[in-house]
Amino acid sequence: MxxxxxxxxxLAVPAQDAAGQPLPDYREGANWxxxxxxxxxxxxxxTATVIAADGSRSIERFEPAADxxxxxxxxxxxxxxxxxxxxxxxxxxxxxxVIRVQAARFRAQCRxxxxxxxxxxxxxxxxxxxxxxxxxYRDVKAAWEDxxxxxxxxxxxVLIGHSQGAYVLTQLLARDIEGTPAxxxxxxxxxxxxxxxxxxxxxxxGAFRSTPLCRSADAYGCVVTYVTFRADAPPPExxxxxxxxxxxxxxxxxxxxxxxxxEAAGDAYFSAASSFVEGMGEASAWTSDGxxxxxxxxxxxxxxxxxxxxxxxxxxxxxxVNADPADPRADDIPGDVRxxxxxxxxxxxxxxxxxxxxxxxxxxxxxxxxxWGAARN
Numbered sequence: 001m002x003x004x005x006x007x008x009x010x011l012a013v014p015a016q017d018a019a020g021q022p023l024p025d026y027r028e029g030a031n032w033x034x035x036x037x038x039x040x041x042x043x044x045x046x047t048a049t050v051i052a053a054d055g056s057r058s059i060e061r062f063e064p065a066a067d068x069x070x071x072x073x074x075x076x077x078x079x080x081x082x083x084x085x086x087x088x089x090x091x092x093x094x095x096x097x098v099i100r101v102q103a104a105r106f107r108a109q110c111r112x113x114x115x116x117x118x119x120x121x122x123x124x125x126x127x128x129x130x131x132x133x134x135x136x137y138r139d140v141k142a143a144w145e146d147x148x149x150x151x152x153x154x155x156x157x158v159l160i161g162h163s164q165g166a167y168v169l170t171q172l173l174a175r176d177i178e179g180t181p182a183x184x185x186x187x188x189x190x191x192x193x194x195x196x197x198x199x200x201x202x203x204x205x206g207a208f209r210s211t212p213l214c215r216s217a218d219a220y221g222c223v224v225t226y227v228t229f230r231a232d233a234p235p236p237e238x239x240x241x242x243x244x245x246x247x248x249x250x251x252x253x254x255x256x257x258x259x260x261x262x263e264a265a266g267d268a269y270f271s272a273a274s275s276f277v278e279g280m281g282e283a284s285a286w287t288s289d290g291x292x293x294x295x296x297x298x299x300x301x302x303x304x305x306x307x308x309x310x311x312x313x314x315x316x317x318x319x320x321v322n323a324d325p326a327d328p329r330a331d332d333i334p335g336d337v338r339x340x341x342x343x344x345x346x347x348x349x350x351x352x353x354x355x356x357x358x359x360x361x362x363x364x365x366x367x368x369x370x371x372w373g374a375a376r377n
Contacts, residue, residue, distance in 0.1 A: 026146035026147075032113065033096070033115070034112045041091070041104070042103060042107055047295040048295055048297035049298050051287060053301075053302065063108065065109055068107075069373065070111075070158065070187060072103075072106045072111065072157070073159050074112060074113070074165070075114070075115070075117065075140055076162065077161075079094040081122055084124070084129075085131030085132065086120060086121060086132055089116050100296065101271055101354070102160075105269065105362055106361075109369070110366075113151065117143065118136055141175075141176055154185075156186075156187040158190060162194075163192075169189060173189055178209055188220060188222055189222075190224045190361060195241060195242070203252075214368075223252065224361070226252075226253045226254060227253075228318075228349040228356060229242070229319070229349060235348060238346055239345070240346055241347070241350065242316040253309075257306045265306075267299075267357065267360045268356045268358065268359070269298075269359060270297065270355050271297060271298075286298055303321060303322055303329070303333065305320045333356075335349045335352035
């Protein structure tokens with residue numbers, strides 16, 4: 001069946017989309033930020049400094065999987081600083097930064113494919129400029145179809161996206177994967193930092209006809225999704241995240257550190273330097289002596305706990321900082337969205353949605369892939 005799908009797609013992928021616009025050629029390596037078997041944005045340094053509660057430090061080296069058994073297909077969030085409403089196909093430093101923060105660590109489990117796409121830009125978001133909201137989806141669909149034809153060969157796939165990337169993958173899963181042979185390839189869809197609606201009181205409905213939320217680490221063919229706020233700073237009523245306007249639906253929340261529910265420590269990886277979004281977060285002091293962190297990432301085991309909570313019409317992942325003023329480790333984490341000095345509470349911890357549970361997400365991808373593979377043996 002998969003061979004038939006691949007042959008059909010090979011004939012069906014057009015040079016132009018339904019709107020008559022040229023599609024990127026994803027046979028061109030330059031149109032991928034990450035592909036296996038080459039040095040690219042996914043092969044950056046991922047070394048982390050681990051800071052214990054007593055302030056002691058150790059170094060964690062990153063080890064990619066030698067022969068990964070499954071694939072990850074990643075779509076990045078709104079980061080482009082291009083001047084127009086939609087970006088071009090020439091990635092800048094901002095795309096490479098977000099790859100290191102959000103996608104490259106998945107190489108510990110899977111082959112990572114990350115297409116360049118003509119997303120709605122950060123410039124358009126900041127300046128309220130018009131953009132073609134379908135263009136990014138059409139590009140990612142073309143990349144996905146190219147991947148299925150030329151690279152998949154029947155392997156399981158984890159879809160991974162944050163913010164705009166998660167919304168694009170939500171469209172892809174709903175329009176182009178559910179109900180097709182490609183659905184059999186789906187290990188899970190990690191749709192982070194986006195409002196993914198489900199029927200109130202259920203795990204399906206809303207965004208998807210049949211793909212449920214993941215409620216167990218051994219589940220597969222399901223969705224992992226959440227939006228993050230500080231536990232002591234819940235979404236304000238005008239928040240853009242955590243609630244849906246569609247009657248009978250709620251925003252899905254699944255805690256990758258505890259999919260069955262409850263609170264658990266997140267396996268967080270924070271960027272030791274500034275945020276991946278330029279001008280929206282600076283480097284933090286991680287110990288009271290102000291000693292710098294020389295590695296790209298920092299881990300602070302046990303400092304952050306995560307729990308999906310319901311508060312009024314909002315469903316979100318609440319991040320609690322387990323501060324201890326008596327120890328030398330930092331008592332807070334970076335990640336709040338600010339415009340200049342002003343906090344923007346409507347966005348919560350959107351910038352670090354993936355950071356707060358990065359280790360959990362990577363480990364979960366591997367465990368779900370094992371379940372997916374076992375079901376086929």
